[in-house]
Amino acid sequence: MATKIEEIKSNASFEEIWKKIKHYGREGLGEIPDEDLHLLRFYGVFYRKPTPGYFMIRVRVPGGILESGKFTTSQLEALANITEKYGRDIIDITTRQQVQLRWIKIEDVPPIIEQLNRVGLTTLQTGHDNIRGVTTCPVAGLSADEVMDTRELVKEVNDAFVGNWKYTNLPRKLNITIIGCHDDCTHAEINDIAFTPAERKGEIGFHVWVGGGLGPWGTQRSLFLDAFVRKEEVKEVCLRILDLYTEYGNREKRNRARLKFIIDEWGLDKFREKLQSVLSFKLKRGGLARTHPHRHNDHIGIHPQHNPKYVYAGLNVLTGRLYLSQVRELIRIAKEYGTGEIRLTTDQNVIIPNIPKERLLEFKSEPLLSELSINPSPFTRGLIACTGKTFCPNALIETKDRSKELAAYLDEHVGAEVMKATGGLTIHASGCPNSCGNPHTGQIGIIGKKIKVDGKFVEAADIYLGAEFGLYGGFNELWKSRVPFEEAGPLLAEVIKRFVSQKYKYETFREWCIRVGEIKGSLNEFAPMIHER
Incomplete structure (x- = not known):
């Protein structure tokens, strides 16, 4: 028998949920039924009982890149402006390179979502039974030591499911990471689907890992699927695994509804066979891993970029919580020394890329670095x-x-x-x-x-x-x-x-x-x- 949540999802759509958001935005909090509080999460809107009357909004940031230059204002600046006008003093960074805005009234949710959309950000599918933020190395395209740049792949996979109702009706949430560096800096081992750099017969591509996760049910390290895929095959592999999860995932017991439980039931060989049966190409066996066995790079400090004229700076954000004064200063120095772009890490820190080497001493003297350190104490x-x-x-x-x-x-x-x-x-x-x-x-x-x-x-x-x-x-x-x-x-x-x-x-x-x-x-x-x- 399907759970109550499955029944709620069965009659929903993005259009209907957006109508509800606008309705409650006009009419106020009132008595929003639990069914609608569940549905609002499809738009990343979460009622927070510890702060009665207020909501949290989770914003999707694919690969952790907050862009600048494409919009009338930078994406981080838009987040700061929204926080200042509608929220309070804090912006939180999550372990999936996303952002959470707090102390939001329901009346303000519609204009906030519209403002986010205008700068290329969305809250869609950041909660409930959806794919969470697709993570990648936060210095993709910058690092002097990466195997490949994964930014376009992350965008391609993200765009394939965001706004697509087919991929909202998962049995439970699902996590994806696509890594192009040597360092496993996004913890591939705890993702439901992970792609890590590999080489096979001289060709660079990815190894595929499945079934990782953490939760109240326990822990599971992702399992090597013994599969090598090319860059152009990554999206199809993701979507077909999502299809298998949608069809066969447990919808009667939510605490047994993660991809790992399908693999536990079938075994890895059967899972691979099922995946192969729905792919348009033949999976190749694994090749040579290009990931270091135990290394993890938190990217804090000053690091070289592939362009030797520039460096990037990783700043330590204590517990991932940024205060508005810090955000304003981040925006300023990112524009002053870099290109205005800010990147978020799965360790809840921030990166400022593209700092000219000749300005590094000047950058290091910025007062903000006494709060967001490039050389923090060890713990x-x-x-x-x-x-x-x-x-x-x-x-x-x-x-x-x-x-x-x-x-x-x-x-x-x-x-x-x-x-x-x-x-x-x-x-x-x-x-x-x-x-x-x-x-x-x-x-x-x-x-x-x-x-x-x-x-x-x-x-x-x-x-x-x-x-x-x-x-x-x-x-x-x-x-x-x-x-x-x-x-x-x-x-x-x-x-x-x-x-x-x-x-x-x-x-x-x-x-x-x-x-x-x-x-x-x-x-x-x-x-x-x-x-x-």
């Missing part, structure tokens, strides 16, 4: 955090505040030692098991809890240790459960000090955690097994 640098209970009804803790406090504590007490030993350790925090902050990919993972201490509820966390980046790495594992946050800093500082003092010369944090028994994972569980055929 602040690797910090990712979900929205938290300030705005999210699912979160159990104030994730952004607690994770900032934890990072500051560790920076103060063990930061210098960790910087010398490893360069830093990442903290990924989620306020609930839904894992929006990608907690299982952090070397330190946090999932928020509420527990009773001396008869009073306090904010706490399950703490995970030992993730290793990349397609051949590993997720972290539960280390200690139900830890009050006031105890988390000292506990972690103690184990990190032991790591620094005991680690072998080239030993990673994961390897040390396994060797000394802090976690049970295997060191070679995802060893690379892909060779030229």
